[in-house]
Amino acid sequence: MTIPKVLTIAGSDTSGGAGIQADLKTFQELNVYGMTALTCVVTMDPQLWSHNVTPMSAELLESQLDTVLNGIGVTSAKTGMLSTVEIIDAVARKIEERPLEHFVVDPVMVCKGENEVLNPDTAEAILEKLVPKATVVTPNLFEASQLAKTAPIRTVEDMKNAAVKIHELGAKHVVIKGGGKLLHEKAVDLIYDGQDFELLESDRIETNYIHGAGCTFSAAITAELAKGADVRTAVKHAKAFVTAAIRHGFPINSFVGPTLHAAQRLYRD
Numbered sequence: 001m002t003i004p005k006v007l008t009i010a011g012s013d014t015s016g017g018a019g020i021q022a023d024l025k026t027f028q029e030l031n032v033y034g035m036t037a038l039t040c041v042v043t044m045d046p047q048l049w050s051h052n053v054t055p056m057s058a059e060l061l062e063s064q065l066d067t068v069l070n071g072i073g074v075t076s077a078k079t080g081m082l083s084t085v086e087i088i089d090a091v092a093r094k095i096e097e098r099p100l101e102h103f104v105v106d107p108v109m110v111c112k113g114e115n116e117v118l119n120p121d122t123a124e125a126i127l128e129k130l131v132p133k134a135t136v137v138t139p140n141l142f143e144a145s146q147l148a149k150t151a152p153i154r155t156v157e158d159m160k161n162a163a164v165k166i167h168e169l170g171a172k173h174v175v176i177k178g179g180g181k182l183l184h185e186k187a188v189d190l191i192y193d194g195q196d197f198e199l200l201e202s203d204r205i206e207t208n209y210i211h212g213a214g215c216t217f218s219a220a221i222t223a224e225l226a227k228g229a230d231v232r233t234a235v236k237h238a239k240a241f242v243t244a245a246i247r248h249g250f251p252i253n254s255f256v257g258p259t260l261h262a263a264q265r266l267y268r269d
């Protein structure tokens with residue numbers, strides 16, 4: 001049996017719902033073989049749940065990328081939290097050395113519940129160095145406004161304008177996640193390929209347990225691409241996967257609730 005091999009280049013969410021943990025759980029659910037290049041470790045204050053990000057050195061990240069890209073090989077890879085400009089540079093260099101069939105860039109700039117960009121320099125580096133190499137880029141509304149350098153995005157029309165600008169940066173497909181924050185009754189995501197817009201709508205679930213939803217969504221896209229789906233089909237399967245995961249999200253303490261990565265398997269949603 002051959003199983004597609006995939007890589008996530010992302011941070012560790014110690015609480016298990018987002019980051020590299022969400023990616024690996026999603027890969028496992030979707031029948032691909034997951035590998036990792038760790039960029040940083042995120043820990044939380046047990047009393048306040050404020051986040052602390054400790055980056056890896058760029059050298060250590062490069063060694064991990066060499067192991068996987070040069071020593072094994074993958075069909076698709078994704079990025080998540082990258083934390084420093086040096087790490088983003090290292091990722092860009094390694095991907096240039098060994099271009100991938102599919103490269104999904106999830107331009108993580110914020111953690112849910114936190115409003116500040118983790119590091120403003122990284123937003124600019126992601127835009128310049130990684131977005132042009134992306135098969136698919138998957139910003140949430142905040143990240144899309146940062147990449148497109150627009151005012152806050154509130155409507156589907158705003159999403160379309162931002163998608164055009166992000167496509168001009170060089171990404172082949174732009175997927176903007178409206179999620180629960182758009183002025184819309186549904187949870188709407190937008191796909192743009194430089195020609196056509198397609199809106200994906202799902203029921204908007206009333207819940208606070210959506211920690212890691214974006215990581216789960218981009219990991220599912222990466223897995224589906226590795227299995228041979230075209231981008232639109234991959235995004236649609238990923239949307240169904242994350243919607244089920246959100247529907248069965250649950251609290252792990254009084255601060256945070258992740259999505260349930262196993263939801264499709266356990267509940268046949």
Ligand SMILES: Nc1ncnc2c1ncn2[C@@H]1O[C@H](COP(=O)(O)OP(=O)(O)O)[C@@H](O)[C@H]1O
Pocket residue numbers: 112139140141177178179180181187188189202203204205206207210212213214215217239242243246
């Ligand atoms: N309340 C919700 N109900 C249904 N789907 C949602 C909800 N919130 C987010 N989503 C979906 O989850 C996926 C991740 O989006 P989002 O939570 O905005 O990303 P991020 O975690 O990167 O901020 C998208 O497909 C989005 O539409």
Ligand SMILES: Cc1ncc(COP(=O)(O)O)c(C=O)c1O
Pocket residue numbers: 010011012013014018019020042080081108110111112210211212213214215216
């Ligand atoms: C390591 C890591 N990556 C990514 C994220 C972003 O998660 P989300 O999928 O909710 O956007 C977080 C949020 O806490 C994180 O800790």
Ligand SMILES: [Mg+2]
Pocket residue numbers: 108140214215
């Ligand atoms: Mg995100």
